[in-house]
Amino acid sequence: MTIRSRIKRITPWPLHYLYRKIYYLPQDVPAALGFLFHKTKSSTTFGERLSLIKNFYAISYYVDCPHTENEMLAIARSILNLGADVPGAIVEAGAFHGGSTAKFSLVARLANRPFHVFDSFEGMPENTETHGKSIYGREHHFPKGSHAVGLEEVRGNVRKFGDVSRTEFHKGFFSDTMPGFRDEVAAACVNVDLVQSTEDCLRALYPLTSSGGVIFSQDAHFPWIIELLNDDAFWEKEIGIKKPALEGLGSSKFVAIPHP
Ligand SMILES: C[S@@+](CC[C@H](N)C(=O)[O-])C[C@H]1O[C@@H](n2cnc3c(N)ncnc32)[C@H](O)[C@@H]1O
Numbered sequence: 001m002t003i004r005s006r007i008k009r010i011t012p013w014p015l016h017y018l019y020r021k022i023y024y025l026p027q028d029v030p031a032a033l034g035f036l037f038h039k040t041k042s043s044t045t046f047g048e049r050l051s052l053i054k055n056f057y058a059i060s061y062y063v064d065c066p067h068t069e070n071e072m073l074a075i076a077r078s079i080l081n082l083g084a085d086v087p088g089a090i091v092e093a094g095a096f097h098g099g100s101t102a103k104f105s106l107v108a109r110l111a112n113r114p115f116h117v118f119d120s121f122e123g124m125p126e127n128t129e130t131h132g133k134s135i136y137g138r139e140h141h142f143p144k145g146s147h148a149v150g151l152e153e154v155r156g157n158v159r160k161f162g163d164v165s166r167t168e169f170h171k172g173f174f175s176d177t178m179p180g181f182r183d184e185v186a187a188a189c190v191n192v193d194l195v196q197s198t199e200d201c202l203r204a205l206y207p208l209t210s211s212g213g214v215i216f217s218q219d220a221h222f223p224w225i226i227e228l229l230n231d232d233a234f235w236e237k238e239i240g241i242k243k244p245a246l247e248g249l250g251s252s253k254f255v256a257i258p259h260p
Contacts, residue, residue, distance in 0.1 A: 017061055024068050031070035040080035042111045052076065052110065056103055059161045065099035067191070067218060071254050072100065075216055076107045078256065079187045086212040088186035089114040093174060093201045094193070095121070096147055098154035102162030104189065109163045113186060118170040118177055118201075123148030125173050127194055134221040135250070142193045178204035185209045191218040195228050199238065202257075206239050209259040220246075221253035229255065 008016060021028070036049050056069050056076075079090060090108045092115075095101045101117050108115035123145040131141050151171050158164045170177045174197055185208045190201045198219060205215060219225040226249060228234055235243040246255050 021057070021060075021069075024070065027068065027070040028073075031073040035073045035077050038077070040077065041083045042080045044080060044110055048110060052106060055106055055161070059099050059102050059157075062161065063099035063102065063157050064097045066096065067100055071218060072103050074254065075187075075189055076103070078214060078216075079107050079111055079113075082111070082186050082213065086186050086210050088184035088208075088210045088213060089116055091115075091185050091188040091205060092117045092191075093119070093178075093188065093197075093205070094191040095119040095149070095154050096191075097149050098157035098162075100189070100191065101154060101167065102158045102160075105158055105162035105164070105167045108166050114168070114183070115163075115166050116168045116170060116181070116183070117154075118172075118174060118181075119151075119154070120173050121149065121151040121154060121171050124194060125175075125197070127196055129194055129196065129224065131222070131224065133223075134253075135223065135226075136221055136253075140193070140222065147193070174200035174204070181208070183208065186213045188213075188215045189218065190215060193219055193222070195224050198225055198228055199234070203238055206241075206257075206259070211259060213259045215257040215259070217255045217257065218253060220249055220255040226250055229257075 032053050035053065056072055090104055090113050092101055092104050095117050105115050124142045124147060126144045133139055151169060155164065155169060158167050178200060181204060185205055188205045190198060192198055192201060198217065209215060217225065220229065229246055229249055232243045235241055244257055246257060249255050
């Protein structure tokens, strides 16, 4: 067990939560103000945007969330700014405890779009990938079964904190569940840690993405994901396009892959 996870274990949750929120304040405050004070293409009121921010913070308090609020607000803002000329659903790949799933379900409701979440609900698939340090210097390893959280727990969190009526759950490994998915996609959020899982998601979701839509990777702090996203041959052979412009790749956890 790492020192970080030991500290997390012995620190009372409210203190740990407070520490996390204070640590990320320099990025979270501008993201929250930007979200709050800018109108979005999907018509949202100031009150609705304020309520979404409050819900994001509450969800992170009650559900173990490995993402930051500024990442989620950037994704929310971009989803709410997709115009009616960009048809399609919101898709999430990688739910973990369902904190991000609950948040996206609320964003999908505001955007008036269907919402689909894909996960094995059994953690990582069998893999031979060797991992290591992220660009932030933390060690990460993703053996088979790690990050496993069952479907009923995730559904329960979405029911409690999000909009479960808008959420369609797709249980199974991406290589089994995604090829049969045919709906148009306006925005997809891929947070799946492994190269093979990211490949499965991009292979299935990119061709379904509407023109003007976007796929987000929240794994771009991992050198193995940076290498994949930077690989011209992957884009050309597997996706059938030239490598898109990926702003911020190599310096941020969060990368947007726009569909022209
Ligand atoms: C980092 S967690 C997701 C975190 C979540 N988005 C959040 O912010 O709370 C990664 C998730 O991806 C799922 N996953 C990874 N590879 C998968 C695959 N090939 N098929 C299905 N699920 C997969 C794992 O089960 C895990 O729930």
